[in-house]
Amino acid sequence: MTARARLCAYAHLVLRITDARTGELVDATPARRGLTRVEAHTRGFDPTNLRVLLVADLLVRALELGGTPVWALLDGERDLPELRAAGAALGVRPFEEGRDAGPGLGEAQVLHVVSEGGATPDGVRVAVAPVHQEGLGGDAPDATGLPAPNRPTEPTVLRLALLTHPRSSPLRLDQAALDEAAGTLERWRGAVAAWAHRPSRPIPDTVRVDLRTAWEDDLDAVGVLRVLRAVEQDPEVPDGARFETYAYADRLLGLDLTRALGALA
Numbered sequence: 323m324t325a326r327a328r329l330c331a332y333a334h335l336v337l338r339i340t341d342a343r344t345g346e347l348v349d350a351t352p353a354r355r356g357l358t359r360v361e362a363h364t365r366g367f368d369p370t371n372l373r374v375l376l377v378a379d380l381l382v383r384a385l386e387l388g389g390t391p392v393w394a395l396l397d398g399e400r401d402l403p404e405l406r407a408a409g410a411a412l413g414v415r416p417f418e419e420g421r422d423a424g425p426g427l428g429e430a431q432v433l434h435v436v437s438e439g440g441a442t443p444d445g446v447r448v449a450v451a452p453v454h455q456e457g458l459g460g461d462a463p464d465a466t467g468l469p470a471p472n473r474p475t476e477p478t479v480l481r482l483a484l485l486t487h488p489r490s491s492p493l494r495l496d497q498a499a500l501d502e503a504a505g506t507l508e509r510w511r512g513a514v515a516a517w518a519h520r521p522s523r524p525i526p527d528t529v530r531v532d533l534r535t536a537w538e539d540d541l542d543a544v545g546v547l548r549v550l551r552a553v554e555q556d557p558e559v560p561d562g563a564r565f566e567t568y569a570y571a572d573r574l575l576g577l578d579l580t581r582a583l584g585a586l587a
Contacts, residue, residue, distance in 0.1 A: 337384055337538045339433065340490070342449035347540065349431075350381070350446075351390045356430030358385055359393045361420050363434060363441035367401035369453035369484075369495060370437055372408050376481065377450050377489050377541070378435040379414040383574050384537050393429060395420030397441075411477035413576040448541075450489050456496040478577055479504045485543045485575065507577065513554065514568050515582035516561070523562035525570055529553060533571055546571055 337350040351358055362378035364371040378394065385392045397420035398405060409417075432445040438452060483503040487493045529549065536545030553559050553567050572579045 337388055337390075338540060339381070339446065339448055340540050342436070342447040348446055350385060350433060351388070352431055355389055355391070357391045357393060357428065358431045358433060359395065359429040360385070360433050360435065361395040361397055361443070362417060363436045363443065364396065364398040364402075364405055365437065365440055366399065367404040367408065369455060370450075371398075371405060372412070372480075373453050373484050373489070373493070374435055374437050374440075374450045375405060375409045375414055375417075376412060376484055377448065378417070379409070379576065380485075380543060380574065381433060381435065381448065381541060382415060383576065384541055387573060388538075394418065408477075412481045413478065413578065448489075451492045453484070453493045453495050456494055476504075476507075479507055482507055482575075482577055486547065488544055489541070510550070510554070510568065510577075510579055511582040514565060514579050517565035517568075518580075518583055520561035520565070523560040523566065525563055525566045526559060529559070529563075529567055530570070533567070537574055543575065546574060 338347040339350045340346070341348045360378055360382050362375050364374055375396070378396075382392045382394050394415065394417045396402065396406070396417035406417075433448055434441070434443045434445055435448045435450060436442070438449050479500055480503070483495060483499050484493065486499070486503065532549045533546055536542045536549060539545070550568060550571055553564055559567075568579050
């Protein structure tokens with residue numbers, strides 16, 4: 323695809339999401355800039371339900387980046403204070419109480435984020451596969467939902483580990499997955515801090531299109547991460563453009579990739 327064709331495609335991008343009821347892609351925003359309600363349905367406090375909340379957060383971020391106003395709600399059966407605390411630790415934005423919420427604000431679309439085999443509300447359902455913990459035994463879970471001593475020292479490590487696999491695929495969460503996420507996060511934050519000292523450069527048009535194409539296509543966070551890895555390795559991308567690319571993508575990913583800014587000053 324030529325650069326011009328990519329830009330034309332970018333101009334017409336609309337977030338599309340798989341409706342678990344039919345398996346078909348649907349527009350997440352059928353009415354241009356109409357209010358969309360995103361409601362996360364949880365059944366307790368564990369990594370699977372935390373993944374549901376994280377996917378809902380990612381959906382809210384993607385919609386807002388596209389200019390869509392969003393009403394974010396959390397409808398949980400139990401353990402809501404613990405789940406909210408864990409979500410806050412992972413950088414999830416605040417969700418309002420969703421139980422028994424009616425149409426209220428006249429939203430044009432309602433998107434329900436549910437765990438596989440969980441709630442079956444009317445409307446578009448975004449299904450999230452379970453998380454299976456392996457080899458993470460220890461003390462009682464903390465605010466991340468993981469037991470000590472295996473939990474990561476920083477909750478954002480868990481966020482990246484959960485984003486590294488498609489939401490429709492069961493995720494095996496073990497120490498190796500957490501270690502890999504921790505190493506990636508440390509490397510990227512160090513690189514972003516170093517790139518910030520280079521002359522600023524705009525995000526290459528093709529890279530911007532690749533990023534938006536990934537997250538507008540069924541909220542493909544794995545695809546966004548793939549683009550970042552490619553930018554990291556591409557010798558043709560100036561360091562200043564790498565910085566802008568990572569800062570822009572982090573508006574969706576929520577990994578606090580600019581945290582180390584100033585550390586190398």
